[in-house]
Amino acid sequence: MPAYDNEGATISVEDIRDAQLAKIDEDLATRRNRMLKPQKSTIASRKRQAVCVRRAHKKYGPKNNPNVILDGLNMTVPKGAIYGLLGASGCGKTTLLSCIVGRRRLNSGEIWVLGGRPGGPGSGVPGPRIGYMPQEVALFGEFSMRETMIYFGWISGMSTKEVEEKVDFLVDLLQLPNPGKQVKNLSGGQQRRVSLAAALLHEPELLILDEPTVGVDPVLRQSIWDHLVEITKGGKTTVIITTHYIDETKQANIIGLMRGGRFLAEESPMELMRRYQADSLEDVFLKLSVMQNMGKRRRSSILADIVEKVEIPAIPDPTALDIEDGDIGEISGEFGDNVSMSSKGRSVVADLTLPVEALPPDDDDPKGYIERIKPMKLHHMKALIWKNFWSLFRNFGLLSFIIGLPLSQMVLFCLAIGHYPVGLPVGVVNHEVPNITHGVCSYNKDICPYIDETSEWNLTRFSCNYLDFLSRRQSNLIYYPTKEIAMAEAVRGKSRAVLVFPANFSQSLQERMKDPRHASNYTVDSSEIEVHMDDTDKQVEWMLNRDIQLSLMEATEHLATICGLPKKLLSIPVTFHEPIFGLEVPNFTDFAGPGVILTIIFFLAVALTSGAMLAERNEGILERSLVSGITGTEILFSHVLVQMIVMIFQTSMVLIMGFVFFDLTIKGPVGWVTVLTLINGLCGMTFGFVVSCICDTERTATYLALGSFLPMIMLCGIIWPVEGMHTILQWVSYFLPLTKSTESLRSMLQRGWSISVPTVYSGFVSTSIWIFVYLTASILLIKFKKG
Numbered sequence: 127m128p129a130y131d132n133e134g135a136t137i138s139v140e141d142i143r144d145a146q147l148a149k150i151d152e153d154l155a156t157r158r159n160r161m162l163k164p165q166k167s168t169i170a171s172r173k174r175q176a177v178c179v180r181r182a183h184k185k186y187g188p189k190n191n192p193n194v195i196l197d198g199l200n201m202t203v204p205k206g207a208i209y210g211l212l213g214a215s216g217c218g219k220t221t222l223l224s225c226i227v228g229r230r231r232l233n234s235g236e237i238w239v240l241g242g243r244p245g246g247p248g249s250g251v252p253g254p255r256i257g258y259m260p261q262e263v264a265l266f267g268e269f270s271m272r273e274t275m276i277y278f279g280w281i282s283g284m285s286t287k288e289v290e291e292k293v294d295f296l297v298d299l300l301q302l303p304n305p306g307k308q309v310k311n312l313s314g315g316q317q318r319r320v321s322l323a324a325a326l327l328h329e330p331e332l333l334i335l336d337e338p339t340v341g342v343d344p345v346l347r348q349s350i351w352d353h354l355v356e357i358t359k360g361g362k363t364t365v366i367i368t369t370h371y372i373d374e375t376k377q378a379n380i381i382g383l384m385r386g387g388r389f390l391a392e393e394s395p396m397e398l399m400r401r402y403q404a405d406s407l408e409d410v411f412l413k414l415s416v417m418q419n420m421g422k423r424r425r426s427s428i429l430a431d432i433v434e435k436v437e438i439p440a441i442p443d444p445t446a447l448d449i450e451d452g453d454i455g456e457i458s459g460e461f462g463d464n465v466s467m468s469s470k471g472r473s474v475v476a477d478l479t480l481p482v483e484a485l486p487p488d489d490d491d492p493k494g495y496i497e498r499i500k501p502m503k504l505h506h507m508k509a510l511i512w513k514n515f516w517s518l519f520r521n522f523g524l525l526s527f528i529i530g531l532p533l534s535q536m537v538l539f540c541l542a543i544g545h546y547p548v549g550l551p552v553g554v555v556n557h558e559v560p561n562i563t564h565g566v567c568s569y570n571k572d573i574c575p576y577i578d579e580t581s582e583w584n585l586t587r588f589s590c591n592y593l594d595f596l597s598r599r600q601s602n603l604i605y606y607p608t609k610e611i612a613m614a615e616a617v618r619g620k621s622r623a624v625l626v627f628p629a630n631f632s633q634s635l636q637e638r639m640k641d642p643r644h645a646s647n648y649t650v651d652s653s654e655i656e657v658h659m660d661d662t663d664k665q666v667e668w669m670l671n672r673d674i675q676l677s678l679m680e681a682t683e684h685l686a687t688i689c690g691l692p693k694k695l696l697s698i699p700v701t702f703h704e705p706i707f708g709l710e711v712p713n714f715t716d717f718a719g720p721g722v723i724l725t726i727i728f729f730l731a732v733a734l735t736s737g738a739m740l741a742e743r744n745e746g747i748l749e750r751s752l753v754s755g756i757t758g759t760e761i762l763f764s765h766v767l768v769q770m771i772v773m774i775f776q777t778s779m780v781l782i783m784g785f786v787f788f789d790l791t792i793k794g795p796v797g798w799v800t801v802l803t804l805i806n807g808l809c810g811m812t813f814g815f816v817v818s819c820i821c822d823t824e825r826t827a828t829y830l831a832l833g834s835f836l837p838m839i840m841l842c843g844i845i846w847p848v849e850g851m852h853t854i855l856q857w858v859s860y861f862l863p864l865t866k867s868t869e870s871l872r873s874m875l876q877r878g879w880s881i882s883v884p885t886v887y888s889g890f891v892s893t894s895i896w897i898f899v900y901l902t903a904s905i906l907l908i909k910f911k912k913g
């Protein structure tokens with residue numbers, strides 16, 4: 127039908143179409159000019175987005191050969207949008223998300239999340255404003271689904287009742303089995319859904335879901351997407367979701383196609399398919415990938431081509447987007463090049479005309495300040511302590527190990543270490559009594575060899591007297607007829623020492639004692655016991671040596687006594703009186719006991735803590751908890767509190783076993799002994815934190831723990847006195863955590879010293895300093911050791 131202009135002239139359909147096309151061209155030109163005109167971005171504009179990433183650079187590996195993951199990437203996620211983050215496996219999606227949630231740092235560039243910097247005040251990130259579902263399941267296998275929800279619910283400040291109500295809804299939505307079932311007994315897909323439920327639980331403002339639909343059937347996948355669409359409708363919730371099923375992101379408002387560390391496109395899925403005349407998003411991705419590859423070769427010409435062909439979508443309300451001059455320098459879009467369109471200017475399906483919320487509190491907000499210096503939150507501690515307690519006490523095997531090991535070690539130590547070796551084989555060749563049969567060397571035991579008639583002594587078979595006393599100390603005396611045979615047997619390892627008595631031993635000894643000034647060399651030589659020792663084992667050699675000398679002393683004392691002489695008359699003129707401290711009979715168990723007790727408690731705490739922390743970290747639970755707003759300090763202290771209970775139990779058992787059942791010497795204050803043992807365990811616990819922060823795997827943690835255990839055993843004065851070491855090693859030793867405490871404990875136990883003695887309190891001071899050092903190091907490592 128013809129149309130008419132106001133002068134009555136006829137206008138053809140072609141004319142109208144030409145006019146419309148001209149108008150569209152004009153509009154396009156205007157918009158393109160506006161879009162490509164340099165525009166300025168303000169911090170305020172970035173703060174208004176749910177997430178805004180600018181010029182993000184992230185690389186792994188060494189400086190000379192870096193693996194560049196993010197290469198100047200820009201990303202804009204408006205509030206209330208579902209943002210599908212797509213890209214090939216290994217392109218850096220998880221890395222980008224962990225930077226957004228504040229678990230990794232960019233090498234350069236900036237990130238704004240919910241109006242603040244991740245980790246900075248005002249952002250609420252990490253914290254309950256964010257819901258994070260990491261790629262790994264990141265749940266406690268020992269917990270039921272309900273308990274898992276209670277843990278995450280409590281962290282985000284929900285009450286148990288609120289959690290219970292939400293659990294029912296989520297079980298229904300995600301088609302989960304009975305919420306009382308333990309997570310470890312669920313299938314892989316069910317576990318992922320529980321993980322998703324944990325992220326959805328507290329209805330956060332920003333949901334970050336790393337592949338939530340893996341292992342989920344298409345029907346359920348659709349209902350998850352429907353739920354995401356539902357919760358974002360009001361504009362209060364924003365979702366960033368990564369997935370390998372590209373086509374499921376059709377329901378997203380925007381998708382970011384990531385490749386080569388940048389976005390190939392950041393656009394609504396429909397718009398992308400329309401623009402690139404593709405039937406599926408996969409085709410779009412393919413086309414853009416090809417174009418990106420070409421662009422690397424001849425970037426400028428392709429860009430010109432693209433800019434010409436690309437239709438610039440409408441902007442609902444440019445003023446609301448806060449686009450200002452200069453923004454062009456940080457736009458996201460095709461090829462990540464700075465001359466393409468700003469995502470802010472695109473037709474994003476999310477309702478960008480929603481009223482702009484008030485900006486979050488600034489960095490110098492006094493409330494934020496108080497929050498920052500407040501080290502621990504009550505509901506966080508409640509959740510963590512509850513979680514740690516149940517993780518430990520649910521695991522029966524682990525519990526038996528941590529209680530059984532110190533106990534069995536103590537029993538084994540008391541039974542096996544430090545006791546005097548008796549029954550060592552000692553070869554005897556007694557030329558004084560050549561034909562000893564069955565080890566019987568008869569002599570007049572209680573008759574003094576004094577002869578009244580001559581007023582002289584007639585000492586005979588004193589060797590038998592001596593061997594009698596020696597056999598009370600070492601019962602395994604083996605008699606040989608000749609020295610040659612005895613030595614040959616000793617060389618074959620049949621005896622630890624060989625004692626040879628000359629033929630006229632007693633007589634020569636008598637002459638030597640009677641008139642030493644006129645004793646001939648022959649007399650002196652034949653009055654001596656010839657001793658040949660196997661010195662391989664110094665402890666054995668030292669003890670046999672002692673027995674040989676003490677037996678002689680006892681035999682001479684006996685002789686003097688039966689002859690009515692002063693007891694000490696015939697022995698060497700050195701008397702060892704009752705020891706000032708310790709026992710008369712040396713007891714290595716008492717010497718080594720303090721070091722062994724402290725080592726058991728210390729290293730068990732190291733193993734337990736580092737094991738628990740590493741398991742938590744490697745399963746992703748630690749990261750998830752940190753993203754939920756839990757701080758490193760809270761995690762450490764919650765572990766300290768729960769493990770302290772275990773340690774009190776362990777310490778009591780070890781001390782009772784050692785001092786009550788095995789009668790180790792304890793002369794000092796029991797209370798301080800217990801306190802020192804406990805703080806030593808605490809020290810081990812904090813060292814365990816450091817180990818778990820430094821090491822990435824259980825294997826390296828084991829190496830580090832073992833690598834520190836062995837030197838400590840050597841250098842802390844546990845098996846050998848520190849004074850016997852090289853001067854440099856003595857200094858090293860004093861700087862180790864177990865040296866001073868071992869000395870302190872030993873002094874309390876055996877010397878009975880009180881806390882006021884410097885040797886004793888220096889053990890407490892040294893251990894406390896180490897606790898402080900380790901704790902500070904772990905808090906700093908947790909805070910700053912990010913990717």
Ligand SMILES: Nc1ncnc2c1ncn2[C@@H]1O[C@H](COP(=O)(O)OP(=O)(O)OP(=O)(O)O)[C@@H](O)[C@H]1O
Pocket residue numbers: 186187193195213214215216217218219220221222261913
């Ligand atoms: N801690 C790390 N140290 C060194 N390289 C890392 C580290 N974490 C990730 N990478 C590397 O960075 C690249 C990107 O990894 P990322 O996990 O971010 O990829 P992705 O896109 O999430 O992969 P997928 O889709 O398979 O989960 C990979 O090549 C990976 O090997």
